[in-house]
Amino acid sequence: MNSLITSDWVRHLKISFVGTALSLSVIGATANETWATPQNQTIKQTIQTLEKSDQRWIQVNLSTQRLIAWEGGKPVYAVIISSGKKSTPTRVGTFKIQSKHKSTRMRGRNYDVPNVPHAMFYQGNYGIHGAYWHKKFGTPVSQGCVNVAPNHAKWLFDWASLGTQVVIHK
Template identity: 35%
Template structure:
């Protein structure tokens, strides 16, 4: 497997590559599955299994579906297409599409990106390290959640639960809240 990285190759690269291959069990790869319908990522690696919320393409954009391999890793990438936006711990898998960290953690769990798969920064760093050590097989399935499912986010449910506790038979509470 060939993974392009942003690191410079040193004279010791062949010895380091042999050492890395010797320490990695044959065929060991991180299995990454992104479910667009639930906006979750399931990861299985030699280090364990994880389930993380993600953000994928919002309306008007597309996150590609299919089976991919990691094609490049960059510890810090800046998007040339979207205002130099930071993309920490980028794992490229299909052209300019990547799995990467996002500082917009409040959007995780619902569609919000231009097509990339966004993760919390700590989860992206952990995944990056796993993929650098083991390689990766990436599958993306499902479809963008419907608008009704989007509105069923935890933030909306919290607001709905709060609103349902109000007693609208009391005109003062109706006008002024609690």
């Protein structure tokens, strides 16, 4: 069993009991301090492992609205994306490309878009695909997918295979 509490954490924890309830406080933490979450740690470890490999993988940085295609630790292609807007965010995590479609129709609650080019789905209806209906790359505008310009979507589609890892983080 892996423990999330390291010796570094123990030095900064105040543990107390109030009745039967356990209370944990972080000593010396400021409001601006960001503590690593298990998901962030998993993403960081996955990136470190992939960088040491010779595998092809895709990194999506939601904070910078950038996608980088990697071969191990070597970046081979980089593009500006449009991820999900606040009301329909792009999911953070590590995924694998599960299906590829040269062209597909995408439907949702507020959209119905035919002929979406070079779609690669990594979790359910979430995918990386070309977007011919807008030019707002660099701005989150999608329904949760990772939008790229159609010419970039084609390059990624031709380069990636089923099972290619996709790492999405903030």
